[in-house]
Amino acid sequence: RDLGAAHGFFALEFRASAALGQMAIEEGLHQEGADLLRHALAALLKDEAGDAGSENDADRDFRELNVLAHFADALLTINAFDELEDLLPRFREKANPNPVEQTTGHLHFQLTLHYLGARLHEAR
Numbered sequence: 001r002d003l004g005a006a007h008g009f010f011a012l013e014f015r016a017s018a019a020l021g022q023m024a025i026e027e028g029l030h031q032e033g034a035d036l037l038r039h040a041l042a043a044l045l046k047d048e049a050g051d052a053g054s055e056n057d058a059d060r061d062f063r064e065l066n067v068l069a070h071f072a073d074a075l076l077t078i079n080a081f082d083e084l085e086d087l088l089p090r091f092r093e094k095a096n097p098n099p100v101e102q103t104t105g106h107l108h109f110q111l112t113l114h115y116l117g118a119r120l121h122e123a124r
Contacts, residue, residue: 013043018067030077037071065109072116
C-alpha cells in the first residue's frame, strides 16, 4: 500500500487498502477496516489518470461499488451514521448508471443500497 502511495500508483494503493480493509472487517476489526476502506476510496479518487492498467471504467466502477458496500456496512457497525449518510449519494450514483450501462451486477448493488438505507433508518 505504501509503495503505491509513494510512487503514485494509486490503483495499487486502492487495491491493497481495499483488501486489507475487508480482511480487517472479517476479523472483527471494524474501525481499522473502515479506516483502510476510507483510504482505499481516497486513493481511487486520486487515480483520475487511470493507472489501473487494462481495467476499463466498468471494472473500476464495480471495484468501487464493492468497497463502498463493505465501507458502508463497517460504518453502520461503528455507528458512524453521519459519514454513512454522506457516502450514500456516491453509492447511489455508481449503482444507478444510465440504462444503457446497467447490468445485473448493478441490480445487486442497488438492492444493497436499499438494504443499507433501511439499516441506517432502523439504527437512527
